[in-house]
Amino acid sequence: MPDTIIQVENLGKLYRVGEIGTGTLSHDINRFWARLRGREDPFSKVGTINDRTKRAEKGEHVWALNDINFEVQQGEVLGIIGKNGAGKSTLLKLLSRVTSPTRGEVRIKGRVASLLEVGTGFHPEMTGRENIYMNGTIMGMRRREVRAKLDDIVDFAGVAKYLDTPAKRYSSGMTVRLGFAIAAFLEPEILIVDEVLAVGDAAFQKKAIGKMQEVSSEGGRTVLFVSHNMSAVQQLCTRALCIENGTLAQIGNVRPTIEYYLKGVNRNIGSREWNFESAPGNDKFKLLKIQVAQDGRSTNTVDINKNIQIKIEYDLSVSGKTVVNGINLYSSQGYCVFANCDWNQRHLNKGTYVRKVEIPAYTLAEGSYSVLFQTIILDPWDVAIHQKEILAFDAIEGQDTNSVRGLYKGPWPGVVRIKLNWSKEVLLSHVQED
Amino acid sequence: MASDKFLEEDRWDLVIQPNKSLLNIPWADIWRYRDLWRMFVKRDVITVYKQTILGPIWYVLQPVLTTLVFMLVFGRIAGLSTDGVPQVLFYLSGITIWNYFSESFTNTSKTFIENAQIFGKVYFPRLILPLAKVSSGLIKFLIQLILFLGFWSYFLIATETIQPNAYVLLTPVYVVLMAGLGLGFGIIFTSLTTKYKDLIFLLQFGVQLLMYATPVIYPLSSVPEKYRPFILANPITSIIEGFKYGFLGVGEFPWEHLMYSVCFTAIILWLGVVIFNRTERSFIDTV
Structure with missing residues (x-):
């Protein structure tokens, strides 16, 4: 039977949200006074679950994680998935001891090295070699352990030529590769990897995934892997857990957990509206409304064989500015299907604007999508x-014999389902008179 | 049954729990991360060396220039007494040892603010950082001490103005006390600044003001009787006086003053470590 290497029991972390850091001196005195008299903290409203869709009240306490129980066996690659803000990072921070839990306990066998963000602790003035030592010792290794692995690290990262160059001259790709190599080769018993793969190029990602597989299957080491990239999770992990609003929603085999997660993510929101006070944006720009529409109606479910509109309404409180609205469309697997911007809103006067963008019929594949919306005001x-996931919708295929799939009813592959033109290539010898 | 339970718990290398005890200071961890300590010291030295044109020459230039200014302003213009000791030695000795304290203090007092980003990413015993600052400060101090010893040897051989005595041997004690005081105050300050950011401003001129409350530019003997208790309450007073007493043979050196400084340092250091340790745990949640 494999050895249990991590045991998490009733783990919980309470955070204070809303405004922190203003007027704390008076609050602290108040709180201290209350405690002296044996009263409850006058500023705490405990008991709320971590639901980020609601606006935080001032001074409210939120359980970023609550009641988490699970075990990890040696050699497992555990995928940790969940929406942004569900509590994944908090869990990792607790496991890597960056912050301490409010209650519960974690028991760990062996050393934990976390690769929360690549290049943590890199000093720009120090050379690659010095940074390898620096980074290794930050992860709790001894110098001689680092020295023994130096050549492997350098080889993997491909920085041999630049080993004595200050890190400030490294490209971002080199920094990522070096950071990953340090963590992967220093052979901690438990390696925590958080979204690092998003940074490197495709070749490096492949290499990194391979290395992680090797570390776990051959080295018998345990990897905790956090990602929004479901295909990477599927490829790499032997088990997965899904966190939802700070609680453990699902743990088990990778596929069902991913499916559970995807179902949860796609609680579709086809339309959102805000009043001026609560509208997202900044002092110049407020997004008042955003919706997916088809056939003139707002909807959560669109037909890919018809035009799809995304409509926005916003308020601009400055004049003479160039406003660039953009949307990125993400598939349920987390990759960006396309990104698009509206470059034509120059020197706008203040006021309320309605804009619309159309995704033509025969473009999207069936599936679930989420929309990232962003606006940039130029100069400066x-x-x-x-904002990610501002809208989410399902795309299905209605009855249409003109569609890409024609009359075929089976599964249709492809990231997009663009309708292409097939034309007749006429060979001269076959020309027939009509 | 009880022994089974014991074995069960003993298997784990690390148990992460909510921290209840303030005195639960990770000494073992600090020892395990001693190589990181070394790397941080190296980093401090490298940064100074690489980022400035003159590099470590600044270490020498700074006390020399300060001494010149002090000689001009306090010696010539204000005409303050130096207990009959050559002005160069009097000021340089004060500045050398005072600098080590003020450097240790100001450098460690920025621990949390300067390292918030890295503290949010990775665990290591946070106390390593201020310890490394004090250690790298020691290198600077030693360079300045050599400078001082150079001047001192000259005056010792060429003139008869100074009478060093066996109390010179206490110098390592003074160095440890200065490091301890700087570190203790520094980590208390950095812990408080995570919550009350205005304290940073207080610190900047506070250290300057503190220098005037310490016999750096004047001898203790010139302090009017009614102010003496205040100056003596300053734990650095006896250290600087003792340093000058040993090397230059002037000033006063009652053992009870030194004992006072030792106790004061011990308390400040203990308090600092406790407060720092407490802050370290919640810091990431409050920034």
Whole structure:
């Protein structure tokens, strides 16, 4: 029977949200006074679950994680999935001891090295070699352990030529590769990897996934892998757990967990509206409304064989600015299907604007999509809003003999389902008179 | 049954729990991460060396220039007494040892603010960072001490203005005390600044003001009787006086003053470690 290497029991982490850091001196005195008299903390409203869709009240406490129980066996690659803000990062921070839990306990066998963000602790003035030592010792290794692995690290990262160059001259790709190599080769018993693969190029991603597989299957080491990239999770992990609003929603085999997660993500929102006060944006720009529409109606489910509109309504409170609205469309697997911007709103006067963008019929494949919306105000460059998953919708295929799939009813592959033109190539010898 | 239970718990290398005890200081971890300590010291030295044109020459230039200014302002213009010791030695000795304290203090007092980003990413015993700052400060101090010893040897051989005595041997004690005080105050300050950011401003001129409350530019003997208790309450006073007493043979050196400084340092250091340890746990949640 494999050895249990991580045991998490009733783990919980309470965070104070809303405004922190203003007026704390008076709050602290108040709180201290209350505690002296044996009263409850006057500023706490405990008991709320971590639901980020609601606006946080001032000084409210939220359980970022609550009641988490699970075990990890040696050599497992455990995928950790969940929406943004579900509590994945908090879990990793607790496991890597960056922050301490409010209650519960974690028991760990062996050393934990986390690759939360590549290049943590890299100092720009220090050379690659010095940074390898720096980074390795930050992860709790001894110098001689680092020295023993130095050549492997350098080889894997492909930085041999630049080993004595200050890290500030490294490209971002080199930094990522080096950071990953350090963590992967220093052979901690438990390796925590958080979204690092998103940074490198495709070749590196492949290499990194291969290395992680090797570390776990051959080295018998345990990997905790956090990602929004479901295909990477599927490829790499032997088990997965899904966190939802700070609680453990599902743990088990990878496929059902991913399916569970995807179902949860696609609680579709085809239309959103805000009043001016609560509207997202900044002091210049407020997004008042955004919706997916088809046939003139707002909808959660669109037919891919008809035009799909995304409509926005926003308020601009400055004049003379160039406003660039953009949408990115993400598939349920987490990759971006396309990104698009509206470059034609120059020198706008203040006021309320309605814009519409159309995804032509015969473009999308069936599936679930989410929309990222962003707006940039130019001169100076100012990101007014950048919000992931602002809308989510399902795309299905209605009855249409003109469609890409024609009359075929089976599964149809492809990331997109663009309708292409097939034309007749006429060979001269076959020309027939009609 | 009880022994089974014991074995069961003993298998784990690490148990992460909510921290209840303030005194649960990770000494074992600090020892395990001693190589990181070394790397941080190296980093501090490298950064100074690489980012400035003159590099470590600044270490020498700074006390020399300060001494010149002090000689001009306090010696010539204000005409303050130096207990009959050559002004160069009097000021340089004060500056050398004072600098080590103030450097240790100001450098460690930025621990949390300067390292918030890395603290949010990875665990290591946070106390390593201020310890490394104090250690790298020691290198700077030693360079400045050599400078001082150079001047001192000259005056010792060429003139008869100074009478060093066996109390010179206490110098390592003074160094440890200065490091301890700087570290203790520094980590208390950095812990408080995570919550009350205005304290940073207080710190900047506070250290300067503290220097005037310490016999750096004047001898303790010139302090009017009614202010003496205040100056003596300053734990650094006896250290600087003791340093000058040993090397230059002037000033006063009652053992009870030194004992006071030792106790003061021990308390500040203990308090600092406890507060720092407490802050370290919640810091990432409050920034």
